[in-house]
Amino acid sequence: MSSPNLTALALFASLACHLFFKKYEPTDVPRLVGLLIVPPAVVAYFCELESGNLAMSLLRSYSLYYSGLLFSILTYRISPLHPLSKYPGPLICKISKLWITRVASQGKLHQYVKSLHDRYGPIVRVGPNELSIIEVSLLPAILGSNGMPKGPLWDGRKISGKKGSQAKEAARGNLIGSRDPEDHAEARKAWNRAFNAAAIKGYEPILLRRVTQFIEALGSRQDATVDLSRWLSFFAFDFMGDIAFGGGFELMRDGDKDGMWHIMESGLFLPTLTQQIPWCIGFIPYLPVGKEMKALGKFAFDQSKRRVQEGSVHDDLFYYLLDDKRADSATYPFPLVVSNAVLAIVAGSDTSATVLSNTFFFLLTHPASYKRLQLEIDQAFPLGSKEPTDPALLANLPYLNAVIKESLRLLPPLPTSMQRAPTPGSGSKVIAPNFVVSEGTSIIVPPYSLHRDPRYFSPSPDEFIPDRWLADEKFTVNGDAFIPFSMGPANCAGKNLAMLELRMIMACVLQRFEVRLADGYDVRRWEAELKDYFVMQKGSLPVVLTSRAAQK
Incomplete structure (x- = not known):
């Protein structure tokens, strides 16, 4: 076979591979390896017949194949033929998601995406097949009840060594990761019951007990420097342990002696990367990475097993997940319960602790807001005569709710990664009369960017007001x-409990203590240390607390 014919064969094979990838988007390891290894090996076989030199044939065929594949992919992604070619965005983002993955690894994806919207407008191409949108009129068609299901980002977060039917069943019923609308709706039923008004009423004594423990712990450390962020994490973790597993967590009492909080936060890093490039997920179990994520999974498994064996004295999340019946009258399999336990741990503790820490930071750097909120709390709950624990009264304190909303606006706990995509097999989704999203395209709605858009929040959208x-x-x-x-069907199931938790902690701390930042703390550190690892992670917040009761 002549050299030109061999070159043409290699390039043809690479083009065929690109077309196959484009249509079917395989992520399973056997097909990926087969497509990347087998075709150039076949070309090498023909080359070897001509040259008699196997090593040179392999080098030549693989070089031609990969060069052709890379050229074909890059040319298509930046060409007018691409369905997203009309949308603005950085060239490097149009070419590959690897750049976004690098940004995500640094924990600053929320700031980067906002900078793109500041430069390019409300619709930005942030990946070869992904748009970021902060146009509020389009949100119902993306996130709303008639919107789209979750996108491939969620496939990239399913890091597990499990395979087979159990793994598929766990993925199918996982609340946060399910991409099928019907499966998600079915999984959501138990969570809705776990966080309805009656259930939350049952959680109130548990919350009150943990808040009291938190205030006592801070009181024993007054007049000394305390990392308020760390103590809020301990509180949130202990409380979520009560809600999710019927108890068993005692970080406020014993400290993080077993590294549980560290395990949880470290376990979120790798999925932050793989969610950007979900095609790599099949390789993860074969690589020496992800030990933190596996440790988080083992921790959830151990706690779930303990809860099943020991039972609980109150109706917790496990009560609803284990005793609930699905449409097929089958109980939830244990792997599914474990995967939902991971969700409860992360969504219920990490986010609450971060929002509380953010809110205290804003108050401590805005003394007028601090004093105004403290006065409102004192008027509603006079110091020494009434504890600020009445949920109904707390819900009706206007400035308290305004402070929490403003903190959530500036630093939402899920800053970037709300992704949706057309239902597989649907072909496309009509977002607006002149805006059709084709299958294979993903849409992210980044709250951090949306909340700071001057069209929706002005003046001074970046300031705490x-x-x-x-x-x-x-x-x-x-x-x-x-x-x-x-928003929509996939909104936060525990929103009402979270708001009660935020209000009660804020009110109790401000009633009982005068809080100030520790001497020498650089306020610029707070946002510099915040990391967007799917959920927002935080640094330390050193403060000094003085009992107000001692001043009376």
Whole structure:
């Protein structure tokens, strides 16, 4: 076979491979390896027949194949033939998701995506087949009840060594990761019951006990420097342990002696990367990576097993997941319960602790807001005569709720990764009369960018101004653009419990203590240390607390 014919054969094979990838998007290891290894090996066989030199044939065929494949992919992605060619965005993002993956590894994806919207507008191409959108009129068709199911990002977060039917069943019923609308709706039923008004009423004594423990722990450390962020993490972890597993976590009492909090936060890093390039997920079990994620899974498995064996004295999340019946009258399999336990741990503790820490940071750096909120709490709950634990009264404190909303607006706990995509097999999704999203295209809605858009929040959208939520005509506030708990069928199931938790902790701390930042703390550190690892992670917040009761 002549050299030109061999070159043509290698390039033809690479083009065919690209077309196959484009249509079927395989992520399983056997097909990926087969497509990347077998075709150039066949070409090498023909080359070897001509040259008699196997080593040179292999080198030549693989070089031609990969060069052709790379050229074909890159040319298509930046060409006018690509369905997203008309949308603006950095060239490097149009070519590959590897750049976004690098940004995500540094924990600053939320800031990077916002910078792209500042430069390019409300619709930005952030990947070869992905758009970021902060156009509020489009949100219902993306996130709403008639919107799209979750996108491939969620496939990239399923890091597990399990295979077979059990793994498929766990993935099918996992609340946060399910990409099938019917499966998600079925999984959501138990969570809705676990967080309805009656269930939350049952959780109130548990919350009160943990809040009291938290206040006592801080009181024993007054007049000394305390890492408030760490203590809020301990509180949130202990409380979620009560809600999810019927108890068993005692970080406020014993400290993180077993490294549980570290395991949880470390376990979120690798999925932050793989969610950007979900095609790599099949290789992860074969690589020496992800030990933190596996440790998080083992921790959830051990706690779930303990809960099943020991039972619980109150109706916790496991009660609803284990005793609930699905449409097929089958109980939830244990792997599914474990995967939902991971969700409960992360969504219920890490996010609450971060929102509380953010809110205290904003108050401590805005003394006028601090004093105004403390006065409101004192008037509603006089110091020494009434504890600030009445849920109904807390829910009706206007400035308290304005402070929490403003904190959630500026630093939402899920800053970037709300992704949706057309249902597989549907062909496309009509978002607007002149906006059709083809299958294979993903859409992200980044709350961090949306919440700081001056079209929806002005003036000074990057500044902490709680008054904007108090019907002040000086401010523009578009409530439809405020989605810290997401929106539509996949919104946060535990939103009402989370808001109760935030209000009660804020009120109790401000009633009992005078809080100030520790001497020498650089306030620029706080946002510099925040990391967007799917959920927002935080650094330390050193403060000094003084009992107000001692001043009376």
